[in-house]
Amino acid sequence: EVQLVESxxxxxxxxxxxxxxxxASGFTFTSYAMSWxxxxxxxxxxxxxxxxxxxxxxxxxxSVRGRFTISRDKSTGTLFLQMNSxxxxxxxxxxxxRGTGDYFSSSGFPFSDYWGxxxxxxxxx
Amino acid sequence: xxxLTQSPATLSLSPGExxxxxxxxxxxxxxxxxxxxxxPGQAPxxxxxxxxxxxxxxPARFSGSGSGTDFTLTISSLDPEDFAVYFCQQRRSWPITFxxxxxLEIK
Numbered sequence: 001e002v003q004l005v006e007s008x009x010x011x012x013x014x015x016x017x018x019x020x021x022x023x024a025s026g027f028t029f030t031s032y033a034m035s036w037x038x039x040x041x042x043x044x045x046x047x048x049x050x051x052x053x054x055x056x057x058x059x060x061x062x063s064v065r066g067r068f069t070i071s072r073d074k075s076t077g078t079l080f081l082q083m084n085s086x087x088x089x090x091x092x093x094x095x096x097x098r099g100t101g102d103y104f105s106s107s108g109f110p111f112s113d114y115w116g117x118x119x120x121x122x123x124x125x
Numbered sequence: 126x127x128x129l130t131q132s133p134a135t136l137s138l139s140p141g142e143x144x145x146x147x148x149x150x151x152x153x154x155x156x157x158x159x160x161x162x163x164x165p166g167q168a169p170x171x172x173x174x175x176x177x178x179x180x181x182x183x184p185a186r187f188s189g190s191g192s193g194t195d196f197t198l199t200i201s202s203l204d205p206e207d208f209a210v211y212f213c214q215q216r217r218s219w220p221i222t223f224x225x226x227x228x229l230e231i232k
Contacts, residue, residue: 035221037169045161045169045212047221061220095168108216111159113180115168 002026002114004096009119016086016123022079022096022116029077030054033099033110036070036081038092039118048094049081052103059109064090086123093118127151129213129224137232144200146227148213153193157217160189160198163226164209172211173198205231 008020020036035050049070050059058070069082079096097112128151138144148158156176161169171180173189176196186201200207208231213224 044226045163045214045223047214047223050221059219100171100174108157109221111171111174111214111216112169113171113174115170117168 002098004098004114004116006094006096006116006119009094009121011122011124012086013125014087014123017082017084018086018121020081020083020094020096020119020121022081024077024079024096024098027098029072030074031102033101033103034072034079035097035099035109035112036079037095037097037112037115038090038121039095040089040092043092046092050099050103050109051079054102057103057105083121086121088123091121091123093120126220127154127215127218127222129215129222131211131213131224131227133227134225135228135230137230138203139232140203140205142203144198144203144207144229146198146211146229148191148196148198148224150194150196150215150217154215154217156192157215158189158191158196159214159216160187161212161214162207162209163212169212200229203229 003025005023036048051070067085071080095118096116098114099110100113130149132147160173163169177189
């Protein structure tokens with residue numbers, strides 16, 4: 001059974017940092033691209049960042065580029081999102097999501113077929 | 126950035142009725158469009174990918190159609206569990222974008 005379990009959310013002051021983790025199990029981790037998608041309270045979905053199965057290709061939304069870093073550890077099957085210089089507008093539930101396959105430049109980044117339950121990040125003084 | 130506009134914002138129907146939700150892209154996304162369902166307090170669930178392919182385990186009453194800039198999600202006969210928010214998403218070009226969502230509510 002595919003499982004994705006996020007952790008690391010919490011309350012942080014503006015300008016602070018957090019590191020989100022997503023523990024993956026039930027599938028061959030390196031064979032699938034992964035993404036982070038966020039949802040501000042009562043709002044829609046916003047794609048944040050994505051990474052290929054090998055970790056060799058990474059992508060960011062303009063709103064987080066230069067502040068957030070996505071990475072993955074194949075030895076533990078864990079996806080990460082390092083978030084620095086946090087702003088109040090980063091407040092949201094952060095979901096990790098598995099792609100339907102790996103990323104290939106010829107076919108684009110896959111849609112997400114499994115999602116974690118999300119972890120809440122609140123940026124406030 | 127490709128903007129996805131969903132309509133209507135809210136659709137009020139009764140169980141057993143047919144639901145039709147629309148997603149329009151600001152430029153062509155070919156067939157690289159997906160539909161997700163989200164219920165309160167839950168993560169999104171993939172329903173349809175690449176415009177018309179049902180994801181694993183999705184009931185046959187859900188169908189998707191369209192290509193280019195205009196797409197439709199149809200639920201042939203609404204089940205009480207189908208009342209939720211629906212999002213479309215494109216993967217044709219970076220950044221990946223979602224529609225603003227459409228709420229399907231019980232009339």
